[in-house]
Amino acid sequence: MKFIKLAIVAVILSGCVSSGKDFSHVKLDQLELGKASVVDVMQRLGEPYRSGSINKNGKTFETIVYAYAKDGGEAAISGATPARSQAFYFHKDQLVGSEFTSSWKADSTNFDESKLDLIKENSSSISELTSFLGEAKGEYIYPLVKTEGEKAKVYLFTYSKAHGLQISIYSKRLVATYNAATGIISSLEYQSQGNE
Numbered sequence: 001m002k003f004i005k006l007a008i009v010a011v012i013l014s015g016c017v018s019s020g021k022d023f024s025h026v027k028l029d030q031l032e033l034g035k036a037s038v039v040d041v042m043q044r045l046g047e048p049y050r051s052g053s054i055n056k057n058g059k060t061f062e063t064i065v066y067a068y069a070k071d072g073g074e075a076a077i078s079g080a081t082p083a084r085s086q087a088f089y090f091h092k093d094q095l096v097g098s099e100f101t102s103s104w105k106a107d108s109t110n111f112d113e114s115k116l117d118l119i120k121e122n123s124s125s126i127s128e129l130t131s132f133l134g135e136a137k138g139e140y141i142y143p144l145v146k147t148e149g150e151k152a153k154v155y156l157f158t159y160s161k162a163h164g165l166q167i168s169i170y171s172k173r174l175v176a177t178y179n180a181a182t183g184i185i186s187s188l189e190y191q192s193q194g195n196e
Contacts, residue, residue, distance in 0.1 A: 020049050022048040025086060025100050025107060025137070033141045036095040038064065041088050054089070059143050061097075062090040067089060078107035080159040089144055099138030101171075103159035109137050110157045113172060116190060124185050126178045136176075145177055150186065152177040169196035 021044050031040060042048070048064035055061075055126065076082070084102035088095060102109050115132040118124075128162035130136070130153075138154030145152050159169040172192040178185045 014096050019070075020066070021046070021066045022070075023066045023084075023086070025084070025102070026098070026135065027096070028137075028139050031095060031098070033095050033097070037093045038062065038088075038090055041095065049085075057143055057146050059091060062093075064088050064090075074105045075159070076103050076105045076110055077159050077161075079161045081162060083158075083160070085158075089140070091143055096142070097138070097140035097144040097154075099154045099156050101137075101158045102157040103157070107159070109155070111172075111174070112154045113174065113190060113192075116188060119176075119185065119188060121185055121187055125183045126176065126185060127183060129153065130184065131177055131188060132138070133174075140175070149180055151180045168194060170196050 026041070026044060031044070045066055049067040050063075050065045051065050053060055054063055065085060065087045067083065067085040069081055071081055072091050073082040080103050082102075082104040084100070084107065086098065086100040089097035100109060102172055111133045118132055119129050131154060136153035136155050138156060140152040140154060141175055142150065144147045152178045155174040155176075156172075158169065160169045170192070171194060173190070175187075175189045177187045177189075
């Protein structure tokens with residue numbers, strides 16, 4: 001899903017010393033997936049930076065995104081513009097997914113993808129993945145995942161660097177889908193874009 005990355009890019013390209021409105025990351029246990037609504041999220045965080053919709057698994061999802069960047073802040077990656085963003089995905093006004101990325105040093109979502117070789121589909125558990133990568137800052141439920149009874153933990157890290165008038169963006173995402181009853185991972189989808 002490119003929505004969250006595009007929101008970060010929009011914040012950075014605005015050319016301001018700071019862009020968007022700073023916000024507190026809403027943790028996975030603070031809003032209940034399958035029950036919380038758009039209004040519940042907005043009561044907690046205020047007006048979103050962006051809103052829209054995406055199509056996935058043959059369904060349409062409403063999206064709202066909160067984003068903040070500040071040139072000169074303390075970034076997790078040298079030379080990067082520190083930014084954070086959190087996207088929320090709704091189906092029929094029910095929260096079915098959230099993902100968070102931050103390149104701020106204080107709450108960086110960077111993760112070590114080299115440890116993915118230690119995890120095997122259909123045998124490793126989601127708790128094993130957590131022990132290697134730390135707590136995921138995002139989660140999806142059906143129908144944002146294809147199969148009822150499954151969930152997904154989402155690891156996302158995006159940062160940008162300005163080189164004169166050009167901006168380079170690096171992003172990596174891991175979606176670990178697992179059986180909600182057994183905790184066994186059924187699929188690992190890892191993608192990266194750009195140059196570190």
